Amino acid sequence: MKTFFGRRTRLLAVTTATAGLVLVAAGCSSNGGGSGATVKGVHIVKAGQLTTCTHLPYPPFQSEINGKVQGFDVSLIDLVAKNLGVKQQIVDTPFENFKTGAFLNSGQCDLAAAGMTITPERKKNVDFSDPYFEATQAVLVDKNSGINSLADVKAKGKKLGAQAQTTGEDYVKSKGYDPISFESSDAVLNGLRTGQVQAVVIDYPVVQGWLKDKANAATFKVVDNLKTGEQYGFTVKKGNTALREAINKALKDAKADGTYKKIYEQWIGPYNASVASPAAS
Numbered sequence: 001m002k003t004f005f006g007r008r009t010r011l012l013a014v015t016t017a018t019a020g021l022v023l024v025a026a027g028c029s030s031n032g033g034g035s036g037a038t039v040k041g042v043h044i045v046k047a048g049q050l051t052t053c054t055h056l057p058y059p060p061f062q063s064e065i066n067g068k069v070q071g072f073d074v075s076l077i078d079l080v081a082k083n084l085g086v087k088q089q090i091v092d093t094p095f096e097n098f099k100t101g102a103f104l105n106s107g108q109c110d111l112a113a114a115g116m117t118i119t120p121e122r123k124k125n126v127d128f129s130d131p132y133f134e135a136t137q138a139v140l141v142d143k144n145s146g147i148n149s150l151a152d153v154k155a156k157g158k159k160l161g162a163q164a165q166t167t168g169e170d171y172v173k174s175k176g177y178d179p180i181s182f183e184s185s186d187a188v189l190n191g192l193r194t195g196q197v198q199a200v201v202i203d204y205p206v207v208q209g210w211l212k213d214k215a216n217a218a219t220f221k222v223v224d225n226l227k228t229g230e231q232y233g234f235t236v237k238k239g240n241t242a243l244r245e246a247i248n249k250a251l252k253d254a255k256a257d258g259t260y261k262k263i264y265e266q267w268i269g270p271y272n273a274s275v276a277s278p279a280a281s
Contacts, residue, residue: 113234134231
């Protein structure tokens with residue numbers, strides 16, 4: 001049963017590659033601490049830090065590795081924080097809040113970074129940065145399942161899993177499937193591993209990360225790649241133009257000077273310029 005709507009919020013400190021992880025309890029009613037500050041024309045909810053909401057784990061975009069939150073999104077937002085002369089801190093929150101912008105509106109976070117797809121519905125509640133990644137959905141199965149496509153899942157009466165509140169889940173529902181929902185990407189894979197489901201649909205970069213593990217690669221395979229036209233963006237509170245522009249500048253500069261390519265190759269894999277530089281949505 002899903003429990004993440006009642007999940008306790010956590011504050012995770014993330015600074016440079018040499019920094020450790022600090023774990024602090026934070027109530028959902030927190031306003032991020034104090035009245036904040038303004039740095040280089042950008043208001044931040046807590047002086048000295050850029051506070052980022054995310055939902056863990058979601059490798060390779062953000063996950064806890066060796067006691068520290070790391071990943072593709074984390075590295076990109078570190079660039080924004082560096083430009084502002086502050087450190088990034090991460091708050092782990094339920095994914096539902098990313099659709100509503102709840103923690104942005106309450107002042108708990110400055111921005112949200114969670115491998116989140118830009119959609120018209122979400123744009124009603126938050127402002128998106130320029131797209132920074134184009135994703136497809138992968139169908140991952142056990143190699144012994146006999147499933148060779150998404151259509152096989154239905155035709156053979158198999159169970160399909162997806163992460164709750166994601167566009168992958170929305171996509172398969174729109175195609176007439178009734179997926180079993182899991183709290184996180186790790187829970188999705190565990191559901192497949194333990195036989196709760198025989199196939200899962202989830203963002204392809206996440207699958208790429210899973211299959212880097214030799215044990216996973218020996219057991220699972222991708223049988224379908226669903227091109228859904230998804231583009232990822234970071235979000236800020238409606239009307240927070242200064243921070244949105246700061247994020248866009250950091251992305252633009254990183255792509256121009258090669259930093260983005262290095263981060264992409266570190267976390268995603270071989271560089272794909274068409275995926276890395278999608279046209280603005």
